[in-house]
Amino acid sequence: MSTSAESYHHGDLRTALIGAGLSALEGPDGATLSLRGLARTVGVSATAVYRHFPDKRALLAALAGEGLRQLGESQAAAAQAAGGGAKGFAASGRAYVRFALAHPALFRLMFSQGNPADFETRENDLARDLLSEMTLELTGNPVAAERMAHQAWAIAHGIAMLMLDGRLPAEPALIDELLDTDALFFGSTPKAATTTDR
Amino acid sequence: MSTSAESYHHGDLRTALIGAGLSALEGPDGATLSLRGLARTVGVSATAVYRHFPDKRALLAALAGEGLRQLGESQAAAAQAAGGGAKGFAASGRAYVRFALAHPALFRLMFSQGNPADFETRENDLARDLLSEMTLELTGNPVAAERMAHQAWAIAHGIAMLMLDGRLPAEPALIDELLDTDALFFGSTPKAATTTDR
DNA sequence: CCTATAAAGTCAACGCCGTTAACATAGCGC
DNA sequence: GCGCTATGTTAACGGCGTTGACTTTATAGG
Structure with missing residues (x-):
């Protein structure tokens, strides 16, 4: 139930993060994507990422x-x-x-x-x-x-x-x-x- | 007179930094060498590096x-x-x-x-x-x-x-x-x- | 020789980063 | 309805690259 549609708390963060990550990689300076920046674009606190990924x-x-x-x-x-x-x-x-x-x-x-x-x-x-x-x-x-x-x-x-x-x-x-x-x-x-x- | 022997203030920092950098690259986690860490191993303040290189x-x-x-x-x-x-x-x-x-x-x-x-x-x-x-x-x-x-x-x-x-x-x-x-x-x-x- | 100047190095600070710990909240199973 | 767990938040730590203002030292010129 972690990777499904969009329902409970915020949406499907994991999927959202990966989507944001992929699109960040397309832009310039895609080489330097930051965990915090990614969380920011998704509209979530930096540490929320750690509920879905052990680390960067x-x-x-x-x-x-x-x-x-x-x-x-x-x-x-x-x-x-x-x-x-x-x-x-x-x-x-x-x-x-x-x-x-x-x-x-x-x-x-x-x-x-x-x-x-x-x-x-x-x-x-x-x-x-x-x-x-x-x-x-x-x-x-x-x-x-x-x-x-x-x-x-x-x-x-x-x-x-x-x-x-x-x-x-x-x-x-x-x-x-x-x-x-x-x-x-x-x-x-x-x-x-x-x-x-x- | 910036890149010669070893004489004036501290020695030839530029050469020392490159040497330290090369040897740091040999060790494990050589992928993550830091400017500050390099300056530390050379025994100099972090900002001294900027006298020889505009940036990292x-x-x-x-x-x-x-x-x-x-x-x-x-x-x-x-x-x-x-x-x-x-x-x-x-x-x-x-x-x-x-x-x-x-x-x-x-x-x-x-x-x-x-x-x-x-x-x-x-x-x-x-x-x-x-x-x-x-x-x-x-x-x-x-x-x-x-x-x-x-x-x-x-x-x-x-x-x-x-x-x-x-x-x-x-x-x-x-x-x-x-x-x-x-x-x-x-x-x-x-x-x-x-x-x-x- | 002695002093001006510029090169070489230091310190303190800023904002960003990854990560941890403690706490809050919401959804689901019993 | 209650508790448990998944999900999210805030505060904080140490490390990073980089800047600005300062100090020290070597050397060149009168």
Whole structure:
């Protein structure tokens, strides 16, 4: 009865806090959201938060979990829209980076927690499951699939992070180019290199 | 005369602060270093810091710059020890990830600043220059070199970050496997999943 | 040599933060 | 109807980054 509609005392504080937290993460200075500030925007005393979360970390973990869920949804939708298969796989990779660029503070939060076990649950782990499924489908080999999953995750995550940090320009064309699995490293080596023409 | 030996009032505070900051970043809870705490360990009043850095961000930027310099050194050393060429390139990639795992808080700090321009200087940008040189040497083509550099950076960075966050196990064998340029994605799989496009 | 000036450091204070303890209130089960 | 428990409040603590007004010290110039 803690997480239902809106009834008793003030409303559903837990849900309200998470909502406020998510929207605070969207604005500028989303990197520095404070427990007190959050309580203020929800219109509640600072210490009321502690009835729903043991401490700030727990609140952040909940936000990260929600972000993870949304990321999984985005990727799944993108993969399906692209018609699955290799196209879908590539689309889910682009969706990963796009999500990071669209929600920088949330994305950073999702990957700066102590240990993922605090908020990675069966339900919000869609992204991970999807990745496993897709690579298995593409390779047909569990061992190769796992390596492919790891490498794909790493490169998408690397691109996302470097762009968020301003180390790489956050241009859509660059995302596509770097994620292009046909052109990875030497894939198109000698002459090819001319792929960039456009 | 602000950054020289050690002479006048207290010593070279700026250098001392950076040293203390770097060593604080090595310990646990290095993620939460405080200006006051740093001043305390150096044996100086909290506000003395402001004679050398306009604010905390500037101090952190200085630490990040120093970290960047060290990272470049590590990579250059590893590349040279491996004899340059493709071997050297692979070695520098491993060194990148190893550095991240060896100095988690420092590495995170290096890649969570607002904009890199604040601390990326000609002298500490060794890592970036090295990467450009190596990929150009390997491809012989400026365009291909740049893409290779971006992709290599992204995958190394992704591996490092995911391991730091506990999303991937931080095992040396896995680092090697994921960085293996010959086995990237479909490199070693038969049918290569035929990504089709293009 | 001695003094003006500016660099380097100190102290007190402000407002914000996360968190704890003690207290108030409202809804539900018996 | 009563008590229990979930939910919320107020007051307070210590720590933080930062500012302003002050003190000390090194050094440069007459």
